[in-house]
Amino acid sequence: MKFLGFIVVGLAGAILLYGTGDFPDWGDPYSPASLHISKDYIEKALDQTKVPNIVTAVLADYRGFDTMFETAVIFTAGLACFLLLRDFREKKERFYRHTPTGVILHVKAGKKILDGGKEFEYMDKDWVPSDLIIKTVCRILIPFIQIYALYVVAHGDFSPGGGFQGGVIFGSSLILLAISYNLKTLVKRISEKMLGVYAALGVLIYLGIGVICMLMGGQFLDYAKLAPLIPFDSNHIRALGMLGIEIGVGIAVTAVMAIIYINIVSEGRHDEGL
């Protein structure tokens, strides 16, 4: 296998390097790639979309169709992790703590599952509580992270950022919660069902905006056709459309980050974790 690997790798590398022979020099501002459509993007994007961040303009408008599928990829990943790993079967042995008294019950394999209302709390046997300092620091940090995430989503038109980046930051705040407390805390705050719905909702917002454009008589995702629906600022209608889809992307990415984390880390059982 190793030998075969060397041959394949060498061959692939040789082909790729052979191809670079006719490349323009690195950083050449007059290379075809810099001249053909990228020139148009840079020079016209501000006029046409009123968005100064050209990357966002291209991402969310000129190539918005790509980005929609990109979001769909994210959604697919979340769905796939759920489908592959989620395990609805009950664990064989379970432990419950009676909250008022602190007594711990041990339900053995094959016995009936306890349903004692709110007084009983399900607990993981091999879970170790986190350090108090870590908990406290994280509890303070998480809101700021989340606000920053919202900023990144909302300000994607003007500065580096956008739905994906913001969504990832928001998602990482959720993951931080799960790490510093435990997985149960996260799942209690935002249930699996809500995450699933959010993931679909995010993509649906994106797709819905596209479909509305279509219903308004334009092409798919042609934000300019949204103008009659939004009474204000029709000059920036494309920018607003982009903001709308960025929000959708943000929601979807957040939810999917959490879904992937929860499922992989707990092997689909959602009751214990790192």
Next chain:
Amino acid sequence: MQTIISIKPLLAVLVSLFVIPVLISSSGKPNVRESWIFVSGVIKFLIIFSMLPVILQGNQIVLTLFKISPGADIAFRVDALGMLFALVASSLYIITSIYSIGYMRGLNEHGQTRFVSFFALALTATIGAAFSANLLTLYLFYELLSLSTYPLVVHHQDAKSRASGRRYLTFILGTSIGLVLPAMIYCYHATGTLEFAPGGIFSGQLSKPSATVLLLMFVFGFAKSGIMPFHSWLPAAMVAPTPVSALLHAVAVVKVGVFSIIRVVTGIFGVDFLLSFNLGAWVATIASITIVVSSCIALTQDELKRRLAYSTIGQLSYIVLGVALLTPKGMTGGMLHIAMHAFGKITLFFCAGAIFVATGKKYISQMVGIGKAMPITMAAFFMGSLSIIGLPPTGGFISKWYLVLGTLEGDHMILLFVILTSSLLNAAYFMPIFYKAFFCTKEEAMFGAKIVEAPMMCVVPLVITALISFGLFFLPQPFLDLAGLAAKGFLGG
């Protein structure tokens, strides 16, 4: 000569296809089912018969169904040769359907609905092949026939039929896909058409070697004709119930093979083309070898049906030989032999089946003295074998007469010798059967004095076919006229 567009050929083909769902739905009621078979057989025959006068006047009936690509459509054309063959097959189907009622019920066979359904499908394919206007359509029905016969061959679903089924498919499908298909596509590639034309479709596209290879691919490829060395499926297929052996492996299937060879020789290559390259001799040689060798093998067979099968292989090559002579008389004789052999051989198979139903005997060595037990059957058997040997007063004499005339016409003395030798051999493998059946001492006889004939449904059909064989000696007109017309057409005037 007129060309008439009519839907009749299509109807004739489809009748027995459309009856299949009816058969399946009435599988619980055998009497209803069998009357449907009979009715559909009669309708089919009447449709075909109604086209006869038109054809006899030298006209053609055509119908194009699907245009696949230029020159290769799914299309029907009824001409004299196709009519001849269709007439034989459809008339014998009626008789066989009566016979198979007697046979199948007499033996209490399983899966009778499946049996009759595939039988009807096989007949659809046979008539379709007879009426094909081009090689593509012919190939289509040829394959359909191969496939629909497979469940009939392996009807008993035991180890022996499994082995036979395998051999059957290997030879039939192997040759048709492996040889005919590429040859056909090559023809289309070279000429752009597959229509059967009186003078052939080649006009100088082929050199002699490639023409030879192509012709041999076709002749061997249509392995249903039993040309050696691709013949051994036929004896193997005798494990099937006798009605199958009778209609399909003496008439429909094997004759479709021969018929296809005739079509290719006359319609694709053309007589003039073959004469110019002297390719007829190749085919004639192969056919002659098959005739002699198969007759010799038949002598050694003890199982009656297998002996008949080897006899069939030989007789089929008569037809090929007759056509390969490329002379008017020879071709007429060859094509006439399609009909004459059919009536003769089916009688023999019916008799073999009747013996099996009545006594359970399969081997000739067990049939000593059977003539006294089954006089009607054995009399019919006698008549049938006379026809196969080619002795008057039976139809077989006429076709063989024309074949002999054909060899003289073409000045092929060796072939004449082959025909005569093989007639002797035919006599040699049939006559011992009667001798054993009738002329034996009481001690040798294996049967009591009581007459044990098969059920009525079995006996009546074989008497009918025997009588037809006999009658054709005096009244061969419809078949003779058709064969003559066809030969005239192929020879260009």
Next chain:
Amino acid sequence: MDNYPVLIVVAPLLAALLAGFAAWIEERLSYPIALLGLAVSTFAAFEVLMQVIFFGPIRYEMAGWPPPMGIEYRIDLLNAMVLLIVSGIAFLNLLASYESVNQEIGDRTGSFYSIYCLFVTGLLGVTATGDLFNLYVLIEITSLTSYAMVAMGDRDRGALASLNYVFIGVIGASFYLLGVGYLYIQTGSLNMTDVAIILQDYHGSSTVLTAFVLCMVGVWIKMAFFPLHAWLPNAYSYSPVVFLRVVAPLMTKVMIYVMIRLMITVFGFNYIFKTLNFADAVVILATVAIIFGGVMALAQKNLKKMLAYIIISEIGYMVGGVWMGNQLGMTGAILHILNDALMTFAVFLGVGNIIYQLKDVDFSNLGGLFGKMPWTMAGFVLAAFSIIGIPPTCGFFSKWYLIMGAFEKGAYHFAIALIISSLICAVLFFRVFEICFFPSSSQDNKQKDVHAPGKIEEAPVSMLIVSGFVSLSLIVVGLFSGTIVNMIILPFLT
């Protein structure tokens, strides 16, 4: 409506999302939603095909940006046809799948329908798009969903087969992406037609050559063209039936389409067959693929595995047909996309029905199946005939054109390979028929009368109807293949 082209792709996506919603709220709604989405998509695809046939190719500019700045859908006869095939088969398969999804997936059916629709979206998007990078994104959607669905099949082997599929699939997609990058650096554009126009000046460039090789290798990996096929048999035979029935007919066919699209629209025949000179080598490779697939299929003891190797062999048909570079071969290859999709679908419908009853398709289990499941087997037999290439089923006619193309090119080895492959398929399938026709040996002992009519244990009616419909369509498509060639394929090629 002008929006039909995008509706083809958007409808299943929308259905996927709504089914995803429904999975959490009311799981029973997921199935009708998915079904509706695919029905709309099929309808739109049909409309588009009609429009394209009668009024010529359609261009659809996403978000109203003219290409090459925006992404466009460019639908001509070829991809209109493939779109209809994909959406139609996906729809029919879903129609037949209700019971078997319940049986195989159990809980979480809602999410399964969602991911199924996403898979179909990916395939449709790949087919419809006129943008090189958009193609990559949609290939990735298709791949991701297939990874997930493969792993949902066999409890033991599914995940591992899928993981190996991931490694190979990522390499394939990445090669394609690199190829696009090389094209981009040379042309500065991602729109197919735009790239094609610019490329005309760069035929000698080593960058373009590398880009072409990379794209082709990437696509070949994805379609499992010999010798890059190793992932396919395991991935297919361990996946759940529902997915198997749609991935086997469609995935490879769509990738063949991508190959044809890249060759015709982007690089151009002049470049491939005049400037470059390895077309003959590819045809030889295709020949090897055909024989190899057949021989490997002979060695299998499991129906699913056997069919998987037949697929590898069929891929050789199409790749060889395309790379012959003449009109006949091309016609054969394109016709075979349609025919092979249909017949593979039909044959796997049969397999699906059998699995529904027997759970397993090892040859040893199949005895006496004709008696047990007569209707299923009837459909299966027709499909098998088509794969063997027996007229008037459609498989015969594409083989016909392919062999003609081979004769015209003088590629006799390819023609012979096709014939041999037909023979091998005949052996393969009649071996299966024989096993199914004769009572199994274990039954022989138990049952005294082997010929006693067995109890009929058929699959659910919905599965039977779809299977019957598709099998009959094999004959219909076969008989009308002249029309299809004249109306769709020849106008496209000239």
Next chain:
Amino acid sequence: MTDLLALIVAKYNYWLYVILMMIGLYAMIAKNNLIKKLVGMNIFQTAIILFYISIGYKKNATLPIIENVHGTGGGHIYAIDYINPLPHVLMLTAIVVSVATFGVAMALAVRVYQRYKTLEEDELRMRLSEK
């Protein structure tokens, strides 16, 4: 030799990406541990991202965010002043795709581990052949 050297220096970024890609590809083919293969896959994809991003680079240019929008109006915009935004957009998508693939692959690896309690390929192969 100097020619080759000059060639490498002028396009060293491409050489680097090819080397990185070869490392990743080799790991995917030759490594025995499935997680190592996944890491190799990630390196491979990162190499491609690197390649694309370096296509977009221009000498003496800045980020593709137009300055002074809210101010004086900025005047005419010259393409030469900003780096090429398109590769960035494409790579944003490619990153997302690679993350998604990695997530699914991890999930699969977890499943494999649950079933076989190992992620070493040779051990897996032994387990499979035992049955």
